[in-house]
Amino acid sequence: MDFIFNLTPLIPLFPLLAFVIIVLFTHRHNRLSSDVAIGGIALSTVVAWAVVLATVLSDEYVRAEGWQLHVPWLPAGTTVLEMGFAVDGFTAAMLFMVPFVCLMIFIYSQGYMKLGQPDQDPRYARFFAYISLFAAGMLGLVVARDLVLLFISWEVMGLCSYLLIGFWSFRKAESEHHIDQAQVVRARQAALKAFITTRIGDVLLFSGIALLYSYTGTLTFRDLFRPETLEALQAISLLGMPTVTVIALLVFGGAVGKSAQFPLHVWLPDAMEGPTPVSALIHAATMVAAGVYLVARTLPLFIAGFVVANAPALHWVAIIGAVTALLGATIGLAQDDIKRVLAYSTISQLGYMMIGLGLGSLVAGIFHLLTHAFFKALLFLSAGSVIHGVEHGAHVAAHGDHTHAEHFSPNNMKVMGGLRHRMPRTFMAYLAGALALVGIVPFAGFWSKDEILTEAFHLWRADGALNLPFWVWLAGTLGAFFTALYMGRQLGLVFWGEPRHAAARHAHESPSSMTVPLIILALFAVLFGFVNAPFLGSPLHHLMDKVHEASEVMHAEVIPFNPTVAGISTMLAVAGLLLGWSLYRNYRTGQVEPFQATLGLVFIVLRNKYYIDELYRWAIIRPAVWLADFCFKIDDRWIIDPFVDLVGAAGRAASDVARVLDSGVIDRWFVEGTAQLFNAAGRWLRYSETGHVQNYLLVVAVTILLLLGLYLYF
Amino acid sequence: MAIPLPWWLTVAAALFAIGLYGVLSRRNAIGVLLGIELMLNAANINLVAFWRYITPQALTGQVFAIFVIGIAAAEAAAGLAIIISAYRRRRTVVVDELDTMRW
Numbered sequence: 001m002d003f004i005f006n007l008t009p010l011i012p013l014f015p016l017l018a019f020v021i022i023v024l025f026t027h028r029h030n031r032l033s034s035d036v037a038i039g040g041i042a043l044s045t046v047v048a049w050a051v052v053l054a055t056v057l058s059d060e061y062v063r064a065e066g067w068q069l070h071v072p073w074l075p076a077g078t079t080v081l082e083m084g085f086a087v088d089g090f091t092a093a094m095l096f097m098v099p100f101v102c103l104m105i106f107i108y109s110q111g112y113m114k115l116g117q118p119d120q121d122p123r124y125a126r127f128f129a130y131i132s133l134f135a136a137g138m139l140g141l142v143v144a145r146d147l148v149l150l151f152i153s154w155e156v157m158g159l160c161s162y163l164l165i166g167f168w169s170f171r172k173a174e175s176e177h178h179i180d181q182a183q184v185v186r187a188r189q190a191a192l193k194a195f196i197t198t199r200i201g202d203v204l205l206f207s208g209i210a211l212l213y214s215y216t217g218t219l220t221f222r223d224l225f226r227p228e229t230l231e232a233l234q235a236i237s238l239l240g241m242p243t244v245t246v247i248a249l250l251v252f253g254g255a256v257g258k259s260a261q262f263p264l265h266v267w268l269p270d271a272m273e274g275p276t277p278v279s280a281l282i283h284a285a286t287m288v289a290a291g292v293y294l295v296a297r298t299l300p301l302f303i304a305g306f307v308v309a310n311a312p313a314l315h316w317v318a319i320i321g322a323v324t325a326l327l328g329a330t331i332g333l334a335q336d337d338i339k340r341v342l343a344y345s346t347i348s349q350l351g352y353m354m355i356g357l358g359l360g361s362l363v364a365g366i367f368h369l370l371t372h373a374f375f376k377a378l379l380f381l382s383a384g385s386v387i388h389g390v391e392h393g394a395h396v397a398a399h400g401d402h403t404h405a406e407h408f409s410p411n412n413m414k415v416m417g418g419l420r421h422r423m424p425r426t427f428m429a430y431l432a433g434a435l436a437l438v439g440i441v442p443f444a445g446f447w448s449k450d451e452i453l454t455e456a457f458h459l460w461r462a463d464g465a466l467n468l469p470f471w472v473w474l475a476g477t478l479g480a481f482f483t484a485l486y487m488g489r490q491l492g493l494v495f496w497g498e499p500r501h502a503a504a505r506h507a508h509e510s511p512s513s514m515t516v517p518l519i520i521l522a523l524f525a526v527l528f529g530f531v532n533a534p535f536l537g538s539p540l541h542h543l544m545d546k547v548h549e550a551s552e553v554m555h556a557e558v559i560p561f562n563p564t565v566a567g568i569s570t571m572l573a574v575a576g577l578l579l580g581w582s583l584y585r586n587y588r589t590g591q592v593e594p595f596q597a598t599l600g601l602v603f604i605v606l607r608n609k610y611y612i613d614e615l616y617r618w619a620i621i622r623p624a625v626w627l628a629d630f631c632f633k634i635d636d637r638w639i640i641d642p643f644v645d646l647v648g649a650a651g652r653a654a655s656d657v658a659r660v661l662d663s664g665v666i667d668r669w670f671v672e673g674t675a676q677l678f679n680a681a682g683r684w685l686r687y688s689e690t691g692h693v694q695n696y697l698l699v700v701a702v703t704i705l706l707l708l709g710l711y712l713y714f
Numbered sequence: 715m716a717i718p719l720p721w722w723l724t725v726a727a728a729l730f731a732i733g734l735y736g737v738l739s740r741r742n743a744i745g746v747l748l749g750i751e752l753m754l755n756a757a758n759i760n761l762v763a764f765w766r767y768i769t770p771q772a773l774t775g776q777v778f779a780i781f782v783i784g785i786a787a788a789e790a791a792a793g794l795a796i797i798i799s800a801y802r803r804r805r806t807v808v809v810d811e812l813d814t815m816r817w
Binding site: 698701 | 737810813814
């Protein structure tokens with residue numbers, strides 16, 4: 001079986017090759033380009049699943065220690081930075097999900113970007129090049145053996161997210177319908193915001209990696225997580241903490257940026273300006289999963305500090321996760337954009353994953369990551385299908401009825417309604433995704449969310465006091481209720497009631513290239529939870545529990561199913577779902593929103609996202625702009641530029657003097673004067689040339705006489 | 715030896731002055747040529763007079779004078795030819811009017 005592992009480097013290579021081929025050769029042929037991209041990711045999926053199978057079937061050695069391959073990448077003096085690939089149970093779990101979800105999204109994109117239709121996206125081929133590179137980045141990150149390859153892939157994804165979120169900043173308002181200038185500007189700003197915000201985290205991560213390398217001299221996971229390395233890192237104190245904690249917090253900073261955790265979550269909702277498949281890609285399989293993956297991969301660093309002292313690295317993961325889970329879920333209650341609701345839902349669910357990891361349970365966090373990837377990809381692609389249908393409806397309505405000139409957004413849930421009859425397949429898929437997200441019993445989300453909450457509950461009961469796990473459990477349970485509430489509201493607004501706009505009345509089902517991936521993903525959203533279901537013996541747990549065993553700081557055990565926890569969260573989920581649905585299913589245009597009627601001011605605060613964007617604008621962007629302005633003034637008005645001007649003016653003055661000297665004296669007297677002298681002399685002397693021979697002879701005679709006289713006289 | 719040397723020299727000087735006057739003041743080109751002949755002959759008188767009174771044993775003064783006479787003949791021929799040519803082109807032999815070389 002070992003030869004299959006040797007194929008691992010091919011997994012990120014295929015999409016990378018697809019990217020290169022599209023960019024260099026096939027970008028003029030749209031269908032060929034998308035086929036190349038889909039072919040690349042399909043090959044990756046095949047290889048990845050073979051590797052997964054090999055890992056599952058192989059003996060204990062490969063599961064625990066894993067397989068690895070490395071090449072010297074950057075020889076620098078006496079040290080050589082090595083880069084390589086590794087596969088263990090954790091990687092295998094990720095490899096099952098990432099390429100497959102990407103494949104579904106790629107196939108769906110072919111329909112969403114309107115291949116072969118008159119209003120096909122003008123940069124169709126480029127889109128597939130970008131998403132191929134994106135997938136290559138994520139797959140490279142997952143199979144990385146060390147922090148070098150991980151960081152490179154991490155940054156590749158950062159670049160791709162920037163390119164794809166801003167993909168429509170080149171849309172032309174005049175040639176494509178439903179596009180206005182504001183949307184183009186928003187896409188541009190969203191791309192910049194995502195890039196800069198995640199960059200803050202990346203700097204922290206990079207400093208963490210640099211610290212780690214300077215203390216240990218290696219960046220390979222397996223070497224880093226050796227017990228002796230971790231003990232050495234604990235022993236050294238830095239900033240009053242064990243070094244390992246400082247490093248863990250820095251690494252967590254990177255994850256906070258990438259996975260949109262609380263202080264740096266602001267970029268994710270704005271990232272909705274990109275095309276919907278990109279949202280699915282970012283939210284499910286790649287970008288945000290990378291941050292969670294990073295924390296999970298470096299979990300021994302977080303736990304090591306915890307063991308030696310009351311170091312807070314792991315606590316912070318749990319706290320930030322809990323805050324984010326609750327924050328995202330509550331903001332989601334008050335959004336109108338169908339994709340924004342899902343974006344805040346993603347933020348909230350990422351919070352749950354961080355809670356799982358922050359409680360020290362690798363499996364709980366990653367299990368939720370995997371199930372979430374499936375159902376969130378499903379939800380986003382279904383939302384894209386809804387938007388696609390509504391856009392089409394608006395197109396039909398505009399053709400049939402010319403009075404509909406007013407601007408409307410196809411993303412706005414307030415214009416939809418009653419779509420369950422018009423888009424039945426999309427509706428079923430959406431319902432499956434929503435039930436999985438909310439956590440209704442057999443669906444995937446139930447099992448994974450339940451495991452996280454059970455973990456917290458278990459740790460609380462083991463201690464007994466009102467400790468951190470209790471608050472985390474409370475936040476998670478409340479978050480689950482809010483999750484159900486906003487999903488109920490969304491389902492009611494979009495699929496129930498009467499259409500509130502001509503576009504929704506004329507909406508129709510999307511093409512099968514879009515609905516088939518939806519159906520496949522829906523199957524996973526329903527069934528994937530069983531890979532770690534307690535009554536099947538938690539198979540995922542057994543695949544992954546040996547991963548960090550070598551570091552000797554993790555003691556993973558299966559926590560038994562707890563009916564209390566499951567009962568409470570399921571009851572709250574059902575109650576929230578029904579409440580949201582019943583309040584909103586008969587919503588009419590112009591009516592005050594039921595939530596607003598009951599929540600009042602709180603609703604306004606939620607609608608404005610706790611004013612965090614405004615706070616950042618006031619506290620960070622404004623001072624930054626002010627500082628830039630100040631520097632500009634120092635440069636341009638006050639010091640540098642005036643000095644430059646002064647030097648310039650002095651030079652000018654000196655050259656003026658030189659010019660006067662040159663033209664007034666040298667030219668006037670020496671150059672022109674000489675010529676004028678000779679000119680004047682010639683003018684006067686020529687009168688002697690009379691042309692009369694006798695005159696000349698007279699001169700000769702007189703001269704001879706004079707000379708003779710002189711001769712005789714002296 | 716009835717006539718002393720200064721008398722000869724005086725005659726020659728007078729003749730030279732007359733010739734020079736003619737050269738400088740005659741308007742007719744042929745007159746100018748005549749003046750030149752006078753000056754050459756004044757020189758000849760001097761040459762012969764000095765030979766006779768200072769070095770009678772050598773023949774240098776006489777030979778020199780004969781050469782001058784020969785040259786004067788050639789000069790008169792060339793000068794008259796130039797004058798005839800000028801007359802043919804310009805229809806005049808007045809020296810004042812032959813001023814093509816002026817400024």
